[in-house]
Amino acid sequence: MNNKIAFFSIFVVFLFAANLAHAESVPDWVKNTAKFWTEGKITDTEFLNAIKFLIEKNIIQVEAKPAAKPASGVANVVIPNGNAEVGNAGFYIPLNLQVTSGTTVVWINDDNIHHTVQSQDEKGNVVSLFNSKALKTGERFAYKFTESGVYHYFCTIHPWRVGLVTVY
Ligand SMILES: [Cu+2]
Structure with missing residues (x-):
């Protein structure tokens, strides 16, 4: 399995398992973009732009990590x-x-x-x-x-x- 396909599998699991409620709102063009990317038909940048779109539209929800309190002692x-x-x-x-x-x-x-x-x-x-x-x-x-x-x-x-x- 090449890296792109491995990443794509993770991406799909991420979309459809971690965020089931919103999975149906992933536009077809994003799904196609992901497919074209694994087939080497489009650039990494184009693929990342599609993910960026999902984040901006809140289809993928990215949680900001609270700043960890530094350890002491x-x-x-x-x-x-x-x-x-x-x-x-x-x-x-x-x-x-x-x-x-x-x-x-x-x-x-x-x-x-x-x-x-x-x-x-x-x-x-x-x-x-x-x-x-x-x-x-x-x-x-x-x-x-x-x-x-x-x-x-x-x-x-x-x-x-x-x-x-x-x-x-
Ligand atoms: Cu070592």
């Missing part, structure tokens, strides 16, 4: 099982941990292989703020953030896996 980031797989959605939990200044962040390796936690800048260059040893399953690494800012980190063993800590 001690807050955890879980490195979930399967984190290393490029194709997995198994990023860090949460991917962007929001904390107040003075919070100690604890990374917990919940995966069955080793991972590290290494600070980097927003361009991906290693910075020496914090770096863990290779954490085995169940091992933890803690760092206390004392200044506000957006902190990037990654795993040196699986460098495609990146996460954020935002300190307020």
